[in-house]
Amino acid sequence: MKKVLFAVLVAEVAVFAATAPNFLSAPNLFEVVRLSVELGLIAIALTPVLVTGGIDLSVGALLGLSAVVFGMTHQDWHLPIAAAMAAALMTGVLGGALNGAVVATLSAPPLIVTLGTLSLFRGIAEGITHAAVNYSGFSPGFLALGQGYIANLVPMQVPVLILTAVAFAFLLHRSVIGRAWYAIGLNVAGARYAGIPVARRNGIAYLLSGLMSGVAGIIYVAHLGQARADAGSGYELDAITAVVLGGTSVFGGVGSIGGTILGLLVLAVLKNGLSLAALPSESIGILTGTLLVATIAVDRVRRLERDVRASNRGELDVKNSQVAVICAAIIAGAVLVAATNVWLVRSLTTSGTAAAAAATAPSHPERIVVAMMPKAKGDPYFVSCRVGAEQAARELGAELIWDGPTSLDAARQNELIEGWITRRVSAIAVAVENRAGISTVLRKARDRGIKVLTWDADAEPDARDFFINQATAEDIGNALTDEAARLLGGTGEFAVITGALTAANQNEWISLIRKRLADKYPKLGLVMIRPSDDDRDKAFAETQTIMRVAPRVKLVMAISAPAVPGAAEAVRQAGRSGDVRVIGLSLPNINKPYVHDGTVQTVVLWNTADLGYLTMRAAVQVVQGSLQPDATSMDGGRLGGVDIRGSEVILGPPLRFTRDNIDRYDF
Amino acid sequence: MTLKSLDFARSRPLGSARGTPLAAPRIPELHSEFAIAAALAVLMAVLAIVSPAFFTPGNLRDVFVANLPVLIVATGATLVILTGEIDISCGSMFAVCSVVAGVAAKASDSVAFAMAASLLTGAMLGATNGALVAYAGIPSIVVTLASMVALRDGLRWATEGTWVTDLPTSFQWLGMPATAYHALAAIIAIITLVAGAWVLRNLGAGRAVYAVGSNRSAARLAGLRVDVVRLGVFVAAGLLTALAALLNSVRFTQVPSNTGIGLEMKVIAAVVVGGAAITGGRGTLRGTALGVLLLGVVGPALTFFGSSPYWERALQGAIILTAVSAKGWKR
Numbered sequence: 002m003k004k005v006l007f008a009v010l011v012a013e014v015a016v017f018a019a020t021a022p023n024f025l026s027a028p029n030l031f032e033v034v035r036l037s038v039e040l041g042l043i044a045i046a047l048t049p050v051l052v053t054g055g056i057d058l059s060v061g062a063l064l065g066l067s068a069v070v071f072g073m074t075h076q077d078w079h080l081p082i083a084a085a086m087a088a089a090l091m092t093g094v095l096g097g098a099l100n101g102a103v104v105a106t107l108s109a110p111p112l113i114v115t116l117g118t119l120s121l122f123r124g125i126a127e128g129i130t131h132a133a134v135n136y137s138g139f140s141p142g143f144l145a146l147g148q149g150y151i152a153n154l155v156p157m158q159v160p161v162l163i164l165t166a167v168a169f170a171f172l173l174h175r176s177v178i179g180r181a182w183y184a185i186g187l188n189v190a191g192a193r194y195a196g197i198p199v200a201r202r203n204g205i206a207y208l209l210s211g212l213m214s215g216v217a218g219i220i221y222v223a224h225l226g227q228a229r230a231d232a233g234s235g236y237e238l239d240a241i242t243a244v245v246l247g248g249t250s251v252f253g254g255v256g257s258i259g260g261t262i263l264g265l266l267v268l269a270v271l272k273n274g275l276s277l278a279a280l281p282s283e284s285i286g287i288l289t290g291t292l293l294v295a296t297i298a299v300d301r302v303r304r305l306e307r308d309v310r311a312s313n314r315g316e317l318d319v320k321n322s323q324v325a326v327i328c329a330a331i332i333a334g335a336v337l338v339a340a341t342n343v344w345l346v347r348s349l350t351t352s353g354t355a356a357a358a359a360a361t362a363p364s365h366p367e368r369i370v371v372a373m374m375p376k377a378k379g380d381p382y383f384v385s386c387r388v389g390a391e392q393a394a395r396e397l398g399a400e401l402i403w404d405g406p407t408s409l410d411a412a413r414q415n416e417l418i419e420g421w422i423t424r425r426v427s428a429i430a431v432a433v434e435n436r437a438g439i440s441t442v443l444r445k446a447r448d449r450g451i452k453v454l455t456w457d458a459d460a461e462p463d464a465r466d467f468f469i470n471q472a473t474a475e476d477i478g479n480a481l482t483d484e485a486a487r488l489l490g491g492t493g494e495f496a497v498i499t500g501a502l503t504a505a506n507q508n509e510w511i512s513l514i515r516k517r518l519a520d521k522y523p524k525l526g527l528v529m530i531r532p533s534d535d536d537r538d539k540a541f542a543e544t545q546t547i548m549r550v551a552p553r554v555k556l557v558m559a560i561s562a563p564a565v566p567g568a569a570e571a572v573r574q575a576g577r578s579g580d581v582r583v584i585g586l587s588l589p590n591i592n593k594p595y596v597h598d599g600t601v602q603t604v605v606l607w608n609t610a611d612l613g614y615l616t617m618r619a620a621v622q623v624v625q626g627s628l629q630p631d632a633t634s635m636d637g638g639r640l641g642g643v644d645i646r647g648s649e650v651i652l653g654p655p656l657r658f659t660r661d662n663i664d665r666y667d668f
Numbered sequence: 669m670t671l672k673s674l675d676f677a678r679s680r681p682l683g684s685a686r687g688t689p690l691a692a693p694r695i696p697e698l699h700s701e702f703a704i705a706a707a708l709a710v711l712m713a714v715l716a717i718v719s720p721a722f723f724t725p726g727n728l729r730d731v732f733v734a735n736l737p738v739l740i741v742a743t744g745a746t747l748v749i750l751t752g753e754i755d756i757s758c759g760s761m762f763a764v765c766s767v768v769a770g771v772a773a774k775a776s777d778s779v780a781f782a783m784a785a786s787l788l789t790g791a792m793l794g795a796t797n798g799a800l801v802a803y804a805g806i807p808s809i810v811v812t813l814a815s816m817v818a819l820r821d822g823l824r825w826a827t828e829g830t831w832v833t834d835l836p837t838s839f840q841w842l843g844m845p846a847t848a849y850h851a852l853a854a855i856i857a858i859i860t861l862v863a864g865a866w867v868l869r870n871l872g873a874g875r876a877v878y879a880v881g882s883n884r885s886a887a888r889l890a891g892l893r894v895d896v897v898r899l900g901v902f903v904a905a906g907l908l909t910a911l912a913a914l915l916n917s918v919r920f921t922q923v924p925s926n927t928g929i930g931l932e933m934k935v936i937a938a939v940v941v942g943g944a945a946i947t948g949g950r951g952t953l954r955g956t957a958l959g960v961l962l963l964g965v966v967g968p969a970l971t972f973f974g975s976s977p978y979w980e981r982a983l984q985g986a987i988i989l990t991a992v993s994a995k996g997w998k999r
Contacts, residue, residue: 109992110947112754113940116933117988124982131978242813251807286821290814297806326803379829379926407824502978532977537924538916542734546971549727550719563924570920574846575726591831594921 003248005299006263009292013267017274022424024277027154029423035156036416037269039064039217039224039233041262042162044240044247045169046213048261049206051244052173054186054253055104055111057207060214061236062122063096065229067218069126072136072228082143090215096122097211101204111207119237126230132502133512136228137437147223148441158220165213170258178202186253225411225438231503234410243268246293248300267292276420279402282378286407291333298327369399371620372426373613374417376434376457378405380535381588382562382609383432385668386457389613396638397621402426409504411435418442422449428620430469432457434505440464452623456616458506462648466623466630469616470649471607474506477586478513480605480655485525485556488582488602492524496547496554498540498568498585500561502532507560510586514558528554533564540567548575559585565604569595589658589666596663604658610668611640612652619650700943703994704958711962711969719972727968729850733919735964736857737762739957740912742935742942743864744905746956749939750868751901752881752948753801753808757793758909758935760819762928765790765913767823770832770923773839779918782839787910793819794906795899802898816932823925832923840921853915860908865953877901881948938963941991963987 017024043060050057067089075085100118104111149157173179181202184192193199222228247264249256271292272285373390375383387403394401402421406413411434419442421429429446433439433455443453443464456469485495497514499507511530518525528551533540544557544567557572559565565587572581578600587604595601618638622628628635635650637643644651658666715722722728741758748755768789773782793815800811841849868874879887880897888894917923942959944951966987970980 103989103993107993110940110945112946113937113992114989116937116940117985117992119933120981120985121989122985124979124985128976128979128982238813238817242817245810245813251809281825283821283825286817287825290816290818290821293810293814294800294806297810298800298804301805326799327805379824379827381829381831384829407821530977531971534929536927536929537920537922538734538927541920542730542968543971545727545730545734546968549721549724549730550972550974563926566920566922590833591922593833 003257003260003263005296005303006246006248006260006267009296010263010267010270013270013274017270017278021274021277024274024423026423029273029277031154031156031159032419032423033266033269033273034159034162035224036273036412036419037265038156038158038162039221039412040236040239040243041265042165042213042217042220043210043236044243044261044265045162045165045258046210047240047244048169048247048249048256048258049173049179049182050111050210051241051249051251052182052186052253052256053203053206054189055203055206056115056241056251057100057111057210058115058237059096059100059118059122060210060240061233062119062126063093063211063214064218064221064233064236065231066096066122066126067092067215068222068228068232069130069136069230071219071222072134073129075139076136082140086219089219090212093211093213093215093218094208095211096214097208098204100211101207104207105200105203123230123234127502130230132230133508134229135505136222137226139222139226144223144226144441147220147225158224161216161220165216166258166262169209173258178205182206183254186250186255188254221412225415225435226441227411227435227437229503229505231409231501235408239268242289242293246296272416273420276404276417277424279404279424282404282407282413282417302327369397369428369621369624370402370426371399371428371430371617371624372402372404372421372424373430373456373616373620374405374414374432375403376405376414376432377409378407380562381591385588385609386613386616388668389610389615390617391613392610393614393617393621393638397618399617399621401617405432406434409434409501411438414439415442418446422446422451425449426451427624428452428454430454430456430616430620431460433460434458436460452620454616454620454623456612466648467619467628467645468649469612469619469652471609471612471652472655474509474513476655477605478510479517480657481510481558481560481584481586482514482517482522482525484584484603484605484657485558486522488584489525489556491522493555494526494528494551494553495556495558496529496531496551497527498531498533498543498547498557498559498561498564500533500535500564504535504561510560533559533561533567535561535563537563537567537570540564541571544568544571545575548572548577548581554581556582556584559583559587561585562587562591565601566591566595569600573598573600588668589663590668592658593663596658596660599660602659604663605655606658607652607655608666614638615640615643615650615652701952701955701958704942704955704962704991707991708958708962708965711965715969715972722969722972731965731968733850733853734968735960736853737912737916738931738934738938738964739857739960740860740915741905741909741931742938742956742960743860743953744901744908745935746939746942746944746951746953747864747868747877747901748808748905749936749944749946750877750881750948750951751898752884753898753901754936754946755797755808755812755902755905756932756936757797757812757816757819758905759928759931759933760816760823761790761793761906761909762913762916762931763926764793764819764823765910766917766923766927767827767832767925769914769917770835770839773835774832777836777838779836779838779842783914786914787907790906790908790910790913791903792906794903794909797906798899798902801902802895820929827925829925831925835921835923840918842918849918856911856915860911861953861957868953873897873900878949881950883949934963937988941988 047057070092071085071089074080074088100115103109103114146157181197184197185199221232243264244261247260275284390401414434429451440461443460447453453465454467455465459468529547531543547554557568559568565585569583572578572583583601584603586606592601592604615637632645634642634644745755765786769782769786772785773779797811797815800806801808876892876897879892880894884894938959939956940946942955
């Protein structure tokens with residue numbers, strides 16, 4: 002297994018060294034390691050759990066809970082950093098102990114136990130922060146732990162990863178406890194008869210996994226500078242992927258720490274290389290899946306061959322059909338990888354020269370490369386921004402790299418920017434998910450001579466040149482509240498359907514809506530807030546329930562793009578169009594049917610295509626030097642002259658889409 | 669052993685539900701099903717006192733329809749889990765099948781074609797998973813983890829997050845009145861469930877699923893085509909996922925491209941809370957139906973109780989954990 006994996010790693014490095022600019026440089030390779038520290042700690046601790054034949058799905062949630070506990074004890078209770086760290090570690094240990102106790106003493110299946118604790122830990126984190134509190138503003142000394150360098154080269158947290166790997170390698174491969182883990186994984190009953198305290202040994206594995214989730218939680222906070230209830234979402238699957246790729250069997254009894262590290266590196270290099278080569282983030286998932294199946298299939302073929310040679314019978318209980326399927330899997334994988342390589346090479350011919358030009362003459366590159374990042378790629382809102390950005394790129398003859406996390410993910414944003422810095426793009430424009438965490442990376446980009454802009458949501462003012470401000474949160478909150486008041490005649494009850502409970506934008510809008518209500522509309526009551534998780538179907542079900550639980554609610558305000566059509570469909574199917582009004586923040590296209598039949602009264606949004614267009618124009622002008630820091634207006638192309646206040650480019654007031662004007666917009 | 673019991677054993681090669689000693693392991697399942705039914709009854713009783721509005725026919729219908737996709741997908745997942753395998757790609761498959769149904773309906777203007785395309789997609793995706801598990805011998809959690817990630821990101825790549833809009837008018841409710849559709853959906857779900865339970869209990873194919881899950885080597889030695897059974901359950905799971913996606917999509921006039929996120933967790937939780945052993949060989953569709961019902965009612969029930977939305981996820985986790993622990997305690 003390790004040989005196969007090592008070959009994959011070598012192949013990856015060779016391909017990316019040839020196709021991705023600046024891939025093979027010491028700072029980039031160290032950065033790859035920094036970005037995989039949190040995941041690595043979890044994956045290493047997960048290896049013994051899988052070796053015993055168990056699994057732990059709660060690691061990501063426990064990371065989030067530890068991070069939140071750390072933030073809470075330090076900032077709300079004003080304990081010193083050391084005490085807060087102890088509290089976070091204690092949280093990890095307790096969480097791991099709960100898993101261990103239920104799995105080991107009640108002999109309940111670990112998959113379902115940790116599925117339960119996944120919800121439990123994430124739920125507690127959401128509960129104690131009300132999903133909205135985002136702890137940030139930690140001291141620079143602490144943040145250095147996650148953002149600083151040793152000797153200007155090695156990231157601070159890398160030694161932690163190495164120490165952990167060594168400790169776990171010793172524990173798993175050189176200690177009595179480790180032998181017991183393998184024995185349990187190979188045969189529980191046999192292990193018990195051999196005198197191994199199975200429950201206790203299993204318990205230790207889960208306890209350590211919890212402890213390392215706590216450590217990873219602290220490093221996560223130091224790395225990103227924030228602690229929020231959704232920290233580490235989805236880490237469990239990434240960690241399991243790394244461990245399984247590293248040759249650990251999910252049935253137990255087989256696996257090694259070295260393999261896990263190799264698996265981790267293969268995945269990290271793949272991610273980094275693909276983003277350096279400007280391939281879209283979606284290709285990572287597809288390639289990871291292919292790699293996972295293909296590597297294990299190749300390993301099986303090798304083992305089958307070895308068995309054939311060993312048995313020397315030529316006939317084995319392997320059927321032609323089996324060989325055919327394995328070969329098909331490998332060929333399919335190879336085709337996918339080859340296709341991506343072709344694309345890589347093609348991207349090399351255009352972007353490679355541009356990057357080389359940028360490297361030699363950073364102030365006057367032949368072709369300006371602007372890297373633009375949305376908060377989440379799949380979100381229709383950002384998809385419509387991209388349309389405008391591409392239009393501006395065509396007009397100005399600049400190259401646009403458009404990439405971002407596939408779902409809201411602050412850590413992934415940092416990762417992509419690191420890649421772009423290494424790639425030396427001319428300008429970076431980010432829709433910021435996490436203000437505190439991203440600013441350090443953006444400052445680093447500015448130090449390297451890259452122009453930095455923010456759009457949609459701002460970073461720290463000193464971390465960027467300009468912020469393209471589409472409409473302030475107050476504008477949104479006020480517009481929505483005023484619209485609700487107008488429709489209800491200033492009196493009555495309404496409900497809000499938000500995105501995920503942890504969504505930062507939505508939480509800010511809700512607090513501003515509450516403020517507006519208190520200031521101007523005392524007779525208007527916000528009686529219920531329900532989450533939709535940005536899922537239309539969930540918004541539909543929640544609206545149905547709201548109409549039954551609170552019949553006095555006469556207006557539903559949905560503040561997540563997919564939630565507006567969901568709420569509207571529920572109102573329409575209940576036959577209450579016109580009786581229960583629906584307003585919200587969403588895109589015109591998906592709401593047209595409901596606006597026309599009168600279910601949805603008003604949709605509020607700025608012109609997203611214009612936002613993308615303006616951002617791209619501003620980025621190019623900053624690189625060309627025609628937009629200077631003290632400017633008071635800029636040339637907005639088809640938008641005419643655009644005002645600049647301080648360092649904020651103002652797009653204009655939000656649009657109100659109603660039956661009269663909605664057909665004029667297509668996004 | 670009498671001649672009669674030998675005959676019996678031959679006609680039902682893997683033991684029947686009634687009468688033979690092989691039926692003995694069913695008893696603990698009955699216990700755990702009883703425990704869930706009791707928990708459900710308590711929840712209902714509290715609801716009846718605190719918030720009788722929950723029991724209006726309209727609300728019950730809404731809760732049922734909202735949980736329909738989970739129920740149908742869980743039926744397929746039960747088959748997979750009974751053979752000792754697992755399928756965590758159903759959420760991504762659900763999204764792919766939904767989008768395929770929408771795109772096909774829009775392209776052809778025919779709902780029948782959309783249904784065929786979606787079901788075929790589901791069956792093929794299921795067959796891919798199944799072939800990799802049964803014939804290439806790769807563990808099912810690895811295969812379905814890979815297809816979960818690859819399908820989700822592939823769909824994101826293809827759709828770029830845009831929804832399928834401007835569907836033909838015959839798409840919503842399959843061109844029927846809403847009430848007729850609701851009745852049809854309920855009938856389909858119940859037929860799927862009852863037929864599945866009947867097959868599992870009475871047909872050779874159904875008993876083969878239990879046999880493979882209980883002891884794969886023994887099943888092979890008993891003359892069962894183990895690889896075919898394993899392939900079959902994945903194909904069935906894919907088909908049922910596509911069916912669920914279809915029945916869910918036609919409730920609306922548009923198809924979003926990001927549905928089904930986290931569906932796999934809901935489904936697996938429901939199956940296991942319903943008493944199925946994750947190691948295979950034990951579990952019933954009746955238990956799964958109860959599990960879906962319990963977990964599906966908890967969400968709306970908490971809203972009716974007026975609980976804070978911020979603590980709901982923690983409560984749901986606690987319920988799963990309690991259900992699992994209670995079972996372990998009894999043992």
